[in-house]
Amino acid sequence: MFVSGPRIKKxxxxxxxxxxxxxxxxxxxxxxxxISLFLPLFVRYITNSVISGxxxxxxxxxxxxxxxxxxxxxxxxxxxxxxxxxxxxxMGAMIERDMRDELFSHYQKLPFSFFDRxxxxxxxxxxxxxxxxxxxxxHHGPEDLIIYGLRFMGALMVLTRINAGLTxxxxxxxxxxxxYSLLFQNKIRAAYKRYHEKIGDxxxxxxxxxxxxxxxxxxxxxxMEEEKFRRVNEDFYRTRADIYRQxxxxxxxxxxxxxPLIMAAVVLCGGIWLSKSALDTxxxxxxxxxxxxxxxxxxxxxxxxQQYQDGxxxxxxxxxxxxxPPEPDRGLAALPEVKGRIEFADVSFRYNEGRDYVLEGISxxxxxxxxxxxxxxxxxxxxxxxxLISRFYELSSGAIRLDGIDIRELPLKTLRRNxxxxxxxxxxxxxxxxxxxxxxxxxxxEADVIKAAKKANAHEFIMRLPGGYxxxxxxxxxxxxxxxxxxxxxxxxxxxxxxxxxxxxxxxALDQKSERLVHEALMELAKNRTTFIIAHRLSTVKNANxxxxxxERGLEEKDSFEGIS
Ligand SMILES: Nc1ncnc2c1ncn2[C@@H]1O[C@H](COP(=O)(O)OP(=O)(O)O)[C@@H](O)[C@H]1O
Ligand SMILES: [Mg+2]
Numbered sequence: 222m223f224v225s226g227p228r229i230k231k232x233x234x235x236x237x238x239x240x241x242x243x244x245x246x247x248x249x250x251x252x253x254x255x256i257s258l259f260l261p262l263f264v265r266y267i268t269n270s271v272i273s274g275x276x277x278x279x280x281x282x283x284x285x286x287x288x289x290x291x292x293x294x295x296x297x298x299x300x301x302x303x304x305x306x307x308x309x310x311x312m313g314a315m316i317e318r319d320m321r322d323e324l325f326s327h328y329q330k331l332p333f334s335f336f337d338r339x340x341x342x343x344x345x346x347x348x349x350x351x352x353x354x355x356x357x358x359x360h361h362g363p364e365d366l367i368i369y370g371l372r373f374m375g376a377l378m379v380l381t382r383i384n385a386g387l388t389x390x391x392x393x394x395x396x397x398x399x400x401y402s403l404l405f406q407n408k409i410r411a412a413y414k415r416y417h418e419k420i421g422d423x424x425x426x427x428x429x430x431x432x433x434x435x436x437x438x439x440x441x442x443x444x445m446e447e448e449k450f451r452r453v454n455e456d457f458y459r460t461r462a463d464i465y466r467q468x469x470x471x472x473x474x475x476x477x478x479x480x481p482l483i484m485a486a487v488v489l490c491g492g493i494w495l496s497k498s499a500l501d502t503x504x505x506x507x508x509x510x511x512x513x514x515x516x517x518x519x520x521x522x523x524x525x526x527q528q529y530q531d532g533x534x535x536x537x538x539x540x541x542x543x544x545x546p547p548e549p550d551r552g553l554a555a556l557p558e559v560k561g562r563i564e565f566a567d568v569s570f571r572y573n574e575g576r577d578y579v580l581e582g583i584s585x586x587x588x589x590x591x592x593x594x595x596x597x598x599x600x601x602x603x604x605x606x607x608x609l610i611s612r613f614y615e616l617s618s619g620a621i622r623l624d625g626i627d628i629r630e631l632p633l634k635t636l637r638r639n640x641x642x643x644x645x646x647x648x649x650x651x652x653x654x655x656x657x658x659x660x661x662x663x664x665x666x667e668a669d670v671i672k673a674a675k676k677a678n679a680h681e682f683i684m685r686l687p688g689g690y691x692x693x694x695x696x697x698x699x700x701x702x703x704x705x706x707x708x709x710x711x712x713x714x715x716x717x718x719x720x721x722x723x724x725x726x727x728x729x730a731l732d733q734k735s736e737r738l739v740h741e742a743l744m745e746l747a748k749n750r751t752t753f754i755i756a757h758r759l760s761t762v763k764n765a766n767x768x769x770x771x772x773e774r775g776l777e778e779k780d781s782f783e784g785i786s
Contacts, residue, residue: 228536228537228540231540231543232536235316235319235320235359236316236359238315238319239312239315239316242308242312243312243363245304245308246304246305246308246309246312246360246364247363247364247367248301249301249302249304249305249309250301250305250309250364250367250368251367251371252297252298252301253298253301253302253305253368254367254368254371254372254375255375256294256295256297256298256301257298257372257514258372258375258376258379258514259294260291260294260295261507261510261511261514262379262507263287263290263291264503264506264507264510265383265503265504265506265507266287266503267283267284267287267503268502268503268506268507269501269502269503269504270283271283272501272502272503305364309360309364310360312359312360313356313357313359313360313361314356316355316356316359316360317352317353317355317356317359320352320355320539321348321352323543324347324348324352324539324542324543325348327542327543327545327547328344328348328542330547330548331542331545331547331548332547332548332613332614332615333608333613333614334572334573334614335545337572344542347538347539347542350535351534351535351538351539352535352539354528354531354532354534354535355532355535355536355539357528357532358528358529358531358532358533358535358536359532361525361528362525362528362529362532365521365524365525365528366525369518369521369522369525370518370522372514372518373514373515373518373522375514376511376514376515377392377515379511380508380511380512380514380515383504383507383508383511384491384494384500384504384508386490386494387487387490387491387494387500387508388515390486390487390490391483391486391487391512391515391516392515394479394482394483394486394516395515395516395519397479398475398479398516398519398520399519399522399523401474401475401479402471402475402519402520402522402523402524403523403526403527405467405470405471405474406471406520406523406524406527407527408467408471409464409467409468409471410527412460412463412464412467413464415460415463416457416460416461416463416464418460419453419456419457419460420457422453422456422457423453423454423457426449426450426453427450430446430449430450475520479516480516483512483516484509484512487508487509487512488509491505491508491509548633549615549629550632550633552628552629552630552631552632552633552635552636553630553632554626554630554631555635556623556624556626556631556635556639559623559624559639559720559721560589560624560720561589561590561623561624561639561720561721561750561751562586562587562588562589562622562623562624562625562751563586563587563610563621563622563623563721563751563753564585564586564587564621564622564625565583565584565585565586565619565620565621566584566619566620566621566622567582567583567584567618567619567620568580568582568583568584568609568616568618568619568620568621569581569582569583569616569617569618569619570605570609570614570616570617571617572605572614578617579602579605580602580605580606580609581775582619582775583606583619583775583776584619584776585769585776585778587751587753587767588751589720589751590749590750590751591751591752591766591767592747592751592752592754592764592765592766592767593751593752593753593754593765593766593767593768593769594754594755594756594762594765594767594768594769595607595753595754595755595769595770595771596755596756596762596768596769596770596771597770597771597772598772601771601772601773602771603725603755603771604725604755606771607642607723607725607753607755609621610628610640610721610723610753611636611637611640611642611723612628612629612633612636612637623636623639623721638717638719639719639720639721640719640721640722640723641661641714641717641718641719641721641722641723641746642714642722642723642725643707643710643711643714643722643723643724643725643727643743644710644725644726644727645725645726645727645729645730646730647706647707647709647710649694649701649706649709650694651694651695652693652694652695653688653690653691653692653693653694654683654686654688654689654690654691654692654694654709655667655670655690655691657694657709657713658670658673658674658709658712658713658716659716660713661673661712661713661714661715661716661717661718662716662717662718665716667690669716670690670712670716671690672715673712673713673715673716674690674708674709674712676712676715676742676745676746677708677709677711677712677715677742677745677746678708678711678738678739678741678742679705679708679709679711679712679742682705682708702735703730703731703735704731704732704734704735704736704738704739705735707727707728707731707735707739708738708739708742710727711727711739711742711743711746714746715746719750720750720751721750721751721752722746722747722750722751722752722753723752723753723755724743724747724752724753724754724755724756725755726755726756726757727739727743727756728740728743728756728758728761729756729757729758736758736761740760740761743761744764747764768780768781
């Protein structure tokens with residue numbers, strides 16, 4: 222796995238706000254490492270001193286002071302371990318929070334074309350799961366390196382000084398142990414991944430069968446469903462069994478094979494040297510206590526290697542999105558009062574280079590307050606044309622002007638604040654009715670919201686909801702009909718009060734009665750504003766002053782609706 226230069230810089234930049242905490246964290250990790258390395262040395266010292274008989278009052282002069290010092294060291298070690306375990310993890314979580322904020326705010330700045338390509342689920346997973354791995358890396362990466370790496374080096378040094386021969390005997394086993402750990406940790410990780418996939422499959426299969434139970438019964442297809450489910454369930458069982466198998470091999474291998482094997486090797490060599498008086502008893506005991514220090518970091522080092530791989534993969538995915546350029550927004554022109562004249566000058570547009578042009582050489586203008594109907598076959602580019610006014614996509618060539626100013630010279634926010642869009646599939650956010658209407662003008666007074674709702678023909682149905690304006694529309698909240706949603710959307714735009722409006726098939730999916738209510742509201746909204754109406758039904762566009770038809774040949778203006786179906 223590879224990270225490029227600027228990305229490495231970016232990676233470390235996330236530590237910046239927590240520099241002091243980071244230093245404290247690393248220092249504590251260091252203290253823990255050093256103390257834990259020192260403790261067995263006491264044992265060696267005490268044993269060797271007692272055996273050589275160099276103290277007259279062993280208890281008073283040796284054991285008690287040593288015990289006191291050990292107690293102090295243990296207390297310090299505990300405090301330091303507590304600090305890095307708690308504050309270190311906290312730092313990781315804070316960095317994760319910062320990265321998540323940065324990624325989310327970048328999502329907000331990315332253009333429509335980005336969201337056309339990417340799946341919502343994958344964008345969510347990047348923000349949630351990838352960053353979880355990263356927080357672990359940010360905290361554990363440097364710290365684990367210190368703790369396990371230095372502890373290993375320290376133990377190696379101490380052991381070599383105690384007895385180089387015994388150390389070599391142990392070292393011979395370590396590459397094997399590292400390879401074994403890496404192999405099985407990889408297998409376990411892969412097994413868990415399959416397991417999580419299978420949980421998803423199991424859930425999906427179950428949901429499908431249960432949701433379709435009426436169809437199942439009416440086709441007497443229970444046996445088939447059972448067979449289908451049995452297969453998914455069997456697959457699921459297998460992934461679990463695989464996890465147990467790999468974990469059993471891994472842990473048994475480490476604990477019951479490598480551990481005792483190394484111990485046996487040390488006892489064998491040590492025993493031989495002891496019997497030849499080539500080794501002190503204290504050294505031998507200290508060595509046995511220390512062997513652990515040399516072998517224990519091996520699986521941990523394997524884990525750190527994996528953590529780096531996961532974390533770096535996650536970081537690269539994170540940076541891939543951050544490197545994606547945001548919507549161009551360099552406009553500076555000020556527009557004190559927008560009148561609403563819209564002008565297209567030889568506009569051409571295609572969604573992607575290499576694809577066909579959706580619009581070519583479109584020129585027209587609409588004066589402030591006019592209502593322009595835009596008709597044409599489905600898929601010809603009506604929605605596309607209107608989305609260009611809000612600058613949701615960049616033109617391939619030509620220009621669009623608002624009150625004579627090229628919309629590229631306006632700040633995006635200024636431009637979009639002046640355009641209200643009502644679409645067929647209106648999106649409502651989780652929250653209350655009033656919050657959803659207020660989306661048009663955050664902070665609007667309740668009285669203004671109600672006024673807007675009244676104009677949008679929405680007040681009456683809102684008042685009939687169980688909680689009125691404060692009814693919850695969340696995922697588990699109440700659901701509204703298409704016409705009701707549409708009128709909430711219109712109320713939103715009333716509150717926003719923009720000089721330019723776009724109704725994109727706003728009434729297409731409605732039944733006649735709601736269509737009438739929505740239509741009335743739209744006509745009220747359109748008064749004194751420049752309005753574009755895209756609609757199938759002539760009834761919706763009959764009030765228009767201007768009629769444009771979009772065809773393969775381009776845009777044509779008509780004087781009447783004659784000949785338009
Ligand atoms: N986001 C998009 N990315 C790529 N192509 C698109 C996108 N939206 C629409 N198109 C294509 O552009 C053409 C015009 O679509 P659209 O403007 O939605 O037509 P209309 O609104 O007139 O039915 C269609 O061929 C459609 O497939
Ligand atoms: Mg459309």
